[in-house]
Amino acid sequence: MLKSVILIGGDRKGTRFRPLSLDFRKPLFPIGGLPIIEHHIQACTELKELQEILIIGSYNSSEMKSFLDEVQAKYSINIRYLQEFVELGTAGGLYHFRDQIRRGNPEAFFVLNGDVCADFPLRQLYEFHKSKPKALVSILSTEADRTESVNYGCLVTNKVTGEVTHYVEKPNSYVSPLINCGVYVLSTDIFPVIANVFYSRGENGDWNGNGIKDEGHIQLEQEILQPLAGTEKLYTITLNMKWSQVKNAASAIYANRQALELQRKHYPERFTYKTNCTIIDNVFIHPTAQIDDTAVIGPNVSIGKNVVIGPGVRIRESIILDYSTVDSHTLIIHSIIGRNSKIGKWARIEGTQVDPDPNKPFAKIKNLPLFNQNGKLNPSTAIIGNGCTVSSEIILLNTIILPSKELTRSFKNEIIL
């Protein structure tokens, strides 16, 4: 029997995802027409021996309830949400809920970071882990561009055995092109290792010097994986695959594109349409959305529940969230339109594409800061917050609009509070 843990963090995390996370819990933000972590759940249900999914985070359980009800009904697998009352970090949460994880004696359990978007190769990862009898943890890794690798956890390996001989989280200088994908399989024997960290810390009292974090706060990467490297207990399987993390809005657009491609491959039945509009693949349209036959949608567009798209509308590389309406002849490119927004006629909402460098074979999407060194907004995905009204004929170029704004004139490269 196997289990899976999805780590979703809490309110303090995902601030880079604002203003979208002001009304959406980031793990529930729809990518490719499904909440981000539903992709994780889908991947878990592909393994017959996987019997339970535990979602660990510090969001209030009431905020997760409707999602849990939905996925419980949809998938024949036990899915539970375990709420941390303080943020415990990536290993602290596992340790806190160790009994829940160990119950039923699973042979091993997966740990999936909630912001990862990939075609989770869980079967391959598990078979690899089984083949390494001494392994406590096996990490899924992928190759990154040399200069970009320093933004991730970097692994140095023994190419023959797959053992991780050195691990460092976000190094200052180049260490290795292999990066941690945030997807692991762990043996339950990991808990005594975490316990050692937990107890050794208690002896030192004010361990982190500022007392902000709970003493049960343990980081899997720095406090567990790093010391395990070179002890023949940490292994990695390196796969070349499309992989990204959803950190900010630009990465949501990129992840949406990847997710649509994967969904299309694995679940083609989700890609049937009631509308006769022109579709340029890949496009997800929720069955309740109404799209005029003269609209042209795609590529890489997700359209949510009850959205209404008028005649002659053009949308590409965008996410349109539930209950929004887009009136005639409007163009939307590289944008995210929040729930309940109303966009007028002949409007233009345009963001700037932020993509991995196509000339670098292992490049990943960069999570650029909001502002550049000159204090100007870095051109990126345009975001219209929930409940905004955009007048006809205006242009919003690279703008970030906070929720409930009424926009009657054009804006360029601005954040509208």
Place this chain on the structure above:
Amino acid sequence: MATEKCQMRALILVGGYGTRLRPLTLSRPKPLVEFANKPILLHQIEALKEAGVTEVILAVSYRADEMEKELKHETEKLGVNLIFSHETEPLGTAGPLALAKDILLTSSEPFYVLNSDVICDFPFQELEKFHRNHGKEGTIVVTKVEEPSKYGVVLYNNDGCIESFIEKPQEFVSNKINAGLYILNPSVLSRIQLKPTSIEKEVFPYMSSDKQLYAFELNGFWMDIGQPKDFLTGMCLYLNSLKHRDPSQLYEGEGIVGNVLVDPSAKIGKGCRIGPNVTIGPDCVIEDGVCIKRCTLLKGAIIKSHSWLSSCIIGWRCIVGRWVRLEGITVLGEDVIVKDEVFVNGGQVLPHKSITESVPEPSIIM
């Protein structure tokens, strides 16, 4: 009126390259650029003909052949004799009068002088009457402007006798400026030498100190349409004037808002919103669901579905793709192609270019 009129003449200062109206003037001499579906020069020649002018002298310094070829046919229809006076070097605003002296002196009647960039409800007959009434050497048409500090203002007494000219006044002294339209007696020619000379600075001040120059106040609109921004403003004013003078010339139909002028050969699709203040030239095609405001589309331009255009001049035979947005005094030269979904703000696009990427800030596209 049954009064026997003498044959009158006019000299139009066409002048140089019209660089301010580039990129349009890279394809056609400025006087031939269509303003409200008619070459700028023809607006003036038709008004002059109406006032009894039978001979028009065009003071040109380049591309005379092209203008002659294009205009001869039109002026013959009107029964106006067109004479080209070719400057070998630019002679300013007065020099061309001296160059055409021999022609102008064959009659003792006063003659009109026009700057070729000026558009208004030309009041030539009233101007002539006013001029003959005061009996002095010359009359300048003056017009009221909002910001006189950018121009030279004209000061005159209640009778219209001009007292002085003040170039770009710092403090407000008057809001009346020289409108670039004059009627002059042939005697004025004795004040001008054949060399580069400014009529405003080197001729008129002397005439006014001799009390020989009067001001005639223009009613209605006036605009110097020598640059794109003013070309569009002038078009708005012209269409508004047309609405009062001859509303039957304006186009009406579904989706038409305000004053819109459409050549009968142009085609407009379904679900469009055109206007206010739009001119659509011959053979233009506007596909379905297009929105156009405050624009001039020159002959043969094609605007594809769902595009939005505001404050633009679209050159001859341009093709604007679908979901394109053009704004901010964008001027497309002849035969420019704008690809689908592109945004151009304040672009000055040279002829025969293809634009595949957005131009969000004003720039010149070579």
